[in-house]
Amino acid sequence: MKEGHEIIEKVYAAKEDPDAADGLIRQYMGFIRAETAKFLNRPPAEGRDEEFSVAMLAFYESILGYEKGKGAFLSYSARGIRNRLIDHYRREKRHAHLSSLHEPVENDAETLKIDLLEDTRNEIQTLHDRSAVREEIDEFEKKLLEFGISFSDVADNCPRQDRTLAACQRVLAAARKEPALLEELLETGKLPLAELARISGVERKTMERHRKYLVAVLLAFTNGYEIIRGHLYHLASPDRPEGERDSRRAEPEYGGKNGA
Amino acid sequence: MEERTTYLVMEAHAAYVILMDNEGRFLKAANCGYERGDRIDDAILLRYPSDMRGRRRRILRIAAGMAACIALMVLGAWQYRYIFVPYGTIRMEINPGVEMEISRSGRVVDLSGTNTDGEKLVEGYNYSGKDRYEVADDLADLAVEREFLKEGGQITLTAGNGSAQWMEDTEQGMRNELEEHLKDYDIHIVISTDPEEEMIQEETESVTIPVPQQEQPVQEDAGNVQDAQTTPAAPAAETPQTVQPQMSDDDGDSEYGDDDDGDDGDDGDDGEDD
Numbered sequence: 001m002k003e004g005h006e007i008i009e010k011v012y013a014a015k016e017d018p019d020a021a022d023g024l025i026r027q028y029m030g031f032i033r034a035e036t037a038k039f040l041n042r043p044p045a046e047g048r049d050e051e052f053s054v055a056m057l058a059f060y061e062s063i064l065g066y067e068k069g070k071g072a073f074l075s076y077s078a079r080g081i082r083n084r085l086i087d088h089y090r091r092e093k094r095h096a097h098l099s100s101l102h103e104p105v106e107n108d109a110e111t112l113k114i115d116l117l118e119d120t121r122n123e124i125q126t127l128h129d130r131s132a133v134r135e136e137i138d139e140f141e142k143k144l145l146e147f148g149i150s151f152s153d154v155a156d157n158c159p160r161q162d163r164t165l166a167a168c169q170r171v172l173a174a175a176r177k178e179p180a181l182l183e184e185l186l187e188t189g190k191l192p193l194a195e196l197a198r199i200s201g202v203e204r205k206t207m208e209r210h211r212k213y214l215v216a217v218l219l220a221f222t223n224g225y226e227i228i229r230g231h232l233y234h235l236a237s238p239d240r241p242e243g244e245r246d247s248r249r250a251e252p253e254y255g256g257k258n259g260a
Numbered sequence: 261m262e263e264r265t266t267y268l269v270m271e272a273h274a275a276y277v278i279l280m281d282n283e284g285r286f287l288k289a290a291n292c293g294y295e296r297g298d299r300i301d302d303a304i305l306l307r308y309p310s311d312m313r314g315r316r317r318r319i320l321r322i323a324a325g326m327a328a329c330i331a332l333m334v335l336g337a338w339q340y341r342y343i344f345v346p347y348g349t350i351r352m353e354i355n356p357g358v359e360m361e362i363s364r365s366g367r368v369v370d371l372s373g374t375n376t377d378g379e380k381l382v383e384g385y386n387y388s389g390k391d392r393y394e395v396a397d398d399l400a401d402l403a404v405e406r407e408f409l410k411e412g413g414q415i416t417l418t419a420g421n422g423s424a425q426w427m428e429d430t431e432q433g434m435r436n437e438l439e440e441h442l443k444d445y446d447i448h449i450v451i452s453t454d455p456e457e458e459m460i461q462e463e464t465e466s467v468t469i470p471v472p473q474q475e476q477p478v479q480e481d482a483g484n485v486q487d488a489q490t491t492p493a494a495p496a497a498e499t500p501q502t503v504q505p506q507m508s509d510d511d512g513d514s515e516y517g518d519d520d521d522g523d524d525g526d527d528g529d530d531g532e533d534d
Contacts, residue, residue, distance in 0.1 A: 021273070022273050025275045029274075053290040053293075053304070054290055054304060057275055065309030065312070088304070131297075137296055137297060141270075141271075152278060154278075155278045155288050160308070160311060169283075216286065231268045231282060232280075232284050
């Protein structure tokens with residue numbers, strides 16, 4: 001009984017604190033692995049089986065969605081993991097006709113197809129680029145923390161409806177035409193909501209609701225974040241028509257991993 | 261050509277990563293071995309429980325709306341059937357004959373004369389929206405007014421087509437109503453059976469059921485035969501005679517087992533031929 005209360009307390013702490021969530025996930029890694037094994041009928045191979053990553057994500061979703069009235073946390077999360085894995089399996093079935101690069105080649109069970117592909121990348125250049133990206137992200141994170149905002153806060157505060165996202169993009173486009181507003185943000189550490197609402201035509205209430213997200217995006221367009229700005233090429237031109245932006249919006253909710 | 265969305269990994273945790281897409285969205289997704297600074301093409305995105313709840317609520321709302329529509333349609337169809345579709349008929353023989361088609365609710369949905377006087381009686385009469393009792397009263401008044409119905413007259417009611425219970429209830433209800441309505445006149449209200457249902461009784465026919473003759477045990481001598489015919493324990497020889505007394509030209513023997521030689525069917529020699 002005491003153990004049950006303890007886990008509930010940890011779950012509630014993990015809802016608010018990403019570090020507590022990481023700790024809880026690490027503590028219940030065996031449970032997640034067991035649930036994945038039940039689904040796969042074999043132990044999952046870490047780093048190879050995407051199902052294990054999906055199960056961990058489902059466990060995190062269970063942490064966010066759990067409430068005391070929903071019974072024991074572990075049964076609740078076991079159900080969540082199973083449902084998520086079933087969804088994943090159904091979606092992946094669509095790509096069943098495709099050949100995986102991680103399959104062994106014919107006549108040699110130990111060699112994978114991916115091992116035979118010629119790697120045309122310049123490894124040194126790639127490492128250098130990745131290092132530069134990391135440095136810039138670290139800088140960006142530090143700047144955000146000065147505003148009391150973490151990446152996790154930004155992700156949770158990010159608009160999830162296209163209409164709201166478009167409104168936030170209008171705010172950004174308007175702010176980029178008035179560099180003084182970006183300067184004011186850096187100097188005061190406060191979002192000039194009234195002025196932004198006036199020049200963008202977006203309701204102040206909408207901006208207040210997504211304040212952390214707006215701060216992050218506006219900061220990315222201040223000096224010093226070339227790589228991040230380069231990645232945001234859909235937002236690069238403030239004069240680009242909104243319809244064109246919307247038509248390019250692609251939301252691949254699911255798919256295989258494709259690391260850099 | 262549509263530009264493909266790519267994601268930049270901003271932060272990596274044990275179970276998830278935080279990504280930024282080209283449109284500036286910050287998203288949480290499954291960590292399939294990614295590290296900070298990686299660029300990826302596809303991601304398994306986190307489903308926020310609040311979004312799922314909203315989606316579930318939306319689905320529930322749509323389902324509830326659809327269920328309400330179906331319930332309304334079913335109720336509407338049932339109401340239409342109850343009010344407007346003919347369920348049974350009532351025939352009133354005053355001597356002008358009229359027939360009403362009645363829905364389950366008791367509303368008259370059609371009215372016609374079954375003979376020339378009946379057609380004259382209902383001509384110009386507006387029955388729409390009226391129930392059977394109101395129409396019956398009006399028709400009785402009209403019949404009195406046009407002198408089809410006089411003191412000492414009779415109205416015969418016949419219900420048809422509906423269930424037996426419905427017919428009984430309807431006939432009784434109509435009779436009570438007309439009796440109450442015509443209480444100032446000496447007019448009899450009679451319930452009749454549907455002539456179509458009157459079955460012509462067939463004459464009863466006498467059916468002869470032949471009883472097969474039981475095999476007589478083989479008798480060893482003629483003396484025993486005589487005993488068998490005289491003793492009461494020989495029903496097989498007596499029964500055919502009581503069942504078929506009309507066989508007057510019989511040879512005194514049942515035809516069953518008869519071998520056309522006029523004997524009793526016994527293959528044994530009984531001494532008659534001698």
